[in-house]
Amino acid sequence: MSEGIATLSDATFDEHVKSADTPVLVDFWAEWCGPCKMIAPILEEISGEQQGKIEIAKLNIDENLDITRRYEVMSIPTMILFKDGEPQLRVVGARGKAQLLQELQEYL
Numbered sequence: 001m002s003e004g005i006a007t008l009s010d011a012t013f014d015e016h017v018k019s020a021d022t023p024v025l026v027d028f029w030a031e032w033c034g035p036c037k038m039i040a041p042i043l044e045e046i047s048g049e050q051q052g053k054i055e056i057a058k059l060n061i062d063e064n065l066d067i068t069r070r071y072e073v074m075s076i077p078t079m080i081l082f083k084d085g086e087p088q089l090r091v092v093g094a095r096g097k098a099q100l101l102q103e104l105q106e107y108l
Contacts, residue, residue: 013026023081023108
């Protein structure tokens, strides 16, 4: 995993998302999820290219059930963009880089 991507847990999620200076895109994923593995390098690229504009973070749904349930994540990959600690955008399913950036554009 890229050094620019934070790994969140039930214990660290609220503090990290609420204290962030930039919008945080949280990738809800699991080790066994094929599409999650496909989107991981795309998120790493975006993390590097959009540094200072958006932060990318990952939350393993198998290890962090409280946050997964709170945000009603039913299928993965699900990415939720948080701004000022509040969810603003939900993207369900793998996307190509251009499509994902287009969906995130108004928050960058």
